[in-house]
Amino acid sequence: MMKNFKYILITLFLVSLSLGGCSGSKNVTKESDPFENLNRHVFGFNKYVDQKLVNPLSKAYVRNIPNGARKSISNHLDWMELPVTIANSTFQFDLENTILASAKFMLNGLTLGFYDLDNGETEILKKDFGSTLAKLNVPEGPFLVVPFLGPKMTRDFSGYFVDRQNMTKVSSTTVNDINLIEIPINVIDTRSKLSNAIDKLYNSPDPYTKMKSYYIQNRRKNVYNEKYHNIKNKNKDEEFEKLLQ
Amino acid sequence: MRSFYNKFKIKDLLYFVLILPISITLISNGACADKLEKSNTIIQEMISKAKVNAIETLKLDQNEKSLRISSLIKEYINLNFMAKATTGSFWKKATVLQRERYKNALLQEIVKTVEDHLNTLSTLNYISTDSELRGKKLIYVRGRIEDPNNNKPPVNLLWKLATNNEGNLQILDLEIEGISLVSSHKAETMTILRKNKGDFEVLLDKYNKKK
Numbered sequence: 001m002m003k004n005f006k007y008i009l010i011t012l013f014l015v016s017l018s019l020g021g022c023s024g025s026k027n028v029t030k031e032s033d034p035f036e037n038l039n040r041h042v043f044g045f046n047k048y049v050d051q052k053l054v055n056p057l058s059k060a061y062v063r064n065i066p067n068g069a070r071k072s073i074s075n076h077l078d079w080m081e082l083p084v085t086i087a088n089s090t091f092q093f094d095l096e097n098t099i100l101a102s103a104k105f106m107l108n109g110l111t112l113g114f115y116d117l118d119n120g121e122t123e124i125l126k127k128d129f130g131s132t133l134a135k136l137n138v139p140e141g142p143f144l145v146v147p148f149l150g151p152k153m154t155r156d157f158s159g160y161f162v163d164r165q166n167m168t169k170v171s172s173t174t175v176n177d178i179n180l181i182e183i184p185i186n187v188i189d190t191r192s193k194l195s196n197a198i199d200k201l202y203n204s205p206d207p208y209t210k211m212k213s214y215y216i217q218n219r220r221k222n223v224y225n226e227k228y229h230n231i232k233n234k235n236k237d238e239e240f241e242k243l244l245q
Numbered sequence: 246m247r248s249f250y251n252k253f254k255i256k257d258l259l260y261f262v263l264i265l266p267i268s269i270t271l272i273s274n275g276a277c278a279d280k281l282e283k284s285n286t287i288i289q290e291m292i293s294k295a296k297v298n299a300i301e302t303l304k305l306d307q308n309e310k311s312l313r314i315s316s317l318i319k320e321y322i323n324l325n326f327m328a329k330a331t332t333g334s335f336w337k338k339a340t341v342l343q344r345e346r347y348k349n350a351l352l353q354e355i356v357k358t359v360e361d362h363l364n365t366l367s368t369l370n371y372i373s374t375d376s377e378l379r380g381k382k383l384i385y386v387r388g389r390i391e392d393p394n395n396n397k398p399p400v401n402l403l404w405k406l407a408t409n410n411e412g413n414l415q416i417l418d419l420e421i422e423g424i425s426l427v428s429s430h431k432a433e434t435m436t437i438l439r440k441n442k443g444d445f446e447v448l449l450d451k452y453n454k455k456k
Contacts, residue, residue: 205451206433213432221423
């Protein structure tokens, strides 16, 4: 009970921070980074952890585990995340995504998600509580770099807590124990997939700003709807046309 | 005489009201379709040339490899535009020499990125999905990179093109899964320039150090 209360408090604090960070503004194209100095320090810390621990482990993972087995692990980790997508698609009244994600979860459940029985044919949009809050017009809030977790918008960080809390509520203790093993495997698996991109990012003149830009663009692409993208493209077109004159 | 005048007037009116706008629409539609097709062809052509380069440059040394890739980039990418777009208002403050050095640094960045992905690119398929005329000058070409063995998920691409001063269509920006290369590069250069009061030398130093 006390643990749940703590989670609620953290979530409420983060949501209020994101509301305060953008109060009165619906403009999502502006990137708010009031904690830049702190974020840069945490980014440095995460980079250190990555270079000393995660990267060597992910290299060993790629070297020692065959491609097929890595793909199975990756499939399984994706499958484990499906309940979060199902719940949030329901909250967002995205019926098609809810049905597709549920069907995929049940179908691949036959192999515990290790083998993708529909061969990636079904396109499912990954949804989390951060995207549900976005749907409810909660502003994205300031940009944060969280120790070990990496970049997050305040709104998405609060959503992360809700998703984790829901996952632990619906699953059994055994599944929670498995989660403890799966989280580090997920980190190593993701790092191995993004190896080239991350190494290139570290070599850029300002890795922090580049990472922030990549993260925000990618997150907005996944969270916002067609209307936002049309406005974004229109603004960019105008900027480009001016430069072409 | 009067009937002739009336007839002429009606004919004239008909011409201006109906025929002229229809022909203008038809001609501009044809020109538009032609431009879109040309843009698609340019992207396809660049990708096939890059694939050929990947095979032909396997035995070449690093310098020759880079030279071939940079000539390919210069042919298809509007570096002048990219340099302007990624430095915003600071571009005006740079000297002619600094501008040239920055364009060169940008070229080297793109060459390095292409070199890193050239071998992977040669094993993947590019499929053009659609193209669209945006405003007066811009053209969007959408496509997808697919792995024939289904080992990697497909990657959606959006190329932005426009005609340069010489009348050739060139690439202005590329969005990979919604991430614009110009935007991310701009965010980085603008932060460095803003922190150093628009001093291009600091920016150029940072690029040189990373070489």
